[in-house]
């Protein structure tokens with residue numbers, strides 16, 4: 076993926092075209108590990124919207140912003156060297172620090188696009204933790220934007236239940252149990268409570284590709 080120019084193209088339809096083709100391509104054309112990242116973003120986005128709607132969020136604009144933020148959450152990884160991003164084996168401390176830059180890098184990449192203000196907060200804060208032990212800022216509790224608190228759980232759910240290069244997918248029930256145990260630690264306890272109230276069959280339905288929100292994302 077080619078990062079957008081700093082500040083983006085601010086001129087009318089040119090800007091809209093740039094946003095569509097850069098961030099929401101119809102055919103990403105990705106293969107290998109890139110395809111895995113793209114599939115993860117789409118599934119995690121469906122989970123995030125299901126969770127948001129179950130929390131009572133029904134404003135279409137807010138739901139769309141959550142979906143956009145989820146789809147873009149790891150856009151900053153485009154700046155991480157592939158040798159680190161797709162390394163087979165444990166990362167060194169330096170390599171881990173490089174990867175941990177991606178929320179801030181992604182936020183800066185989106186800074187020129189006015190329509191992505193709320194989505195960019197999700198990009199910036201998706202690795203923050205409820206207990207303040209996350210990054211990049213160590214924000215805690217409700218100082219973390221709600222969309223990021225919702226997405227953090229959706230991101231983890233898909234990561235746990237999907238095959239990765241370094242481990243196989245874990246059973247859904249096992250993921251549910253572990254996430255339940257992280258209420259008040261990694262995740263907002265209210266978000267976890269709503270997550271646990273949704274039947275596993277509904278999560279599988281969303282994970283299998285059911286759209287739980289809007290038509291294809293549009294950019295205004």
Ligand SMILES: [Fe+2]
Nearest residue numbers: 148149201202
């Ligand atoms: Fe991330």
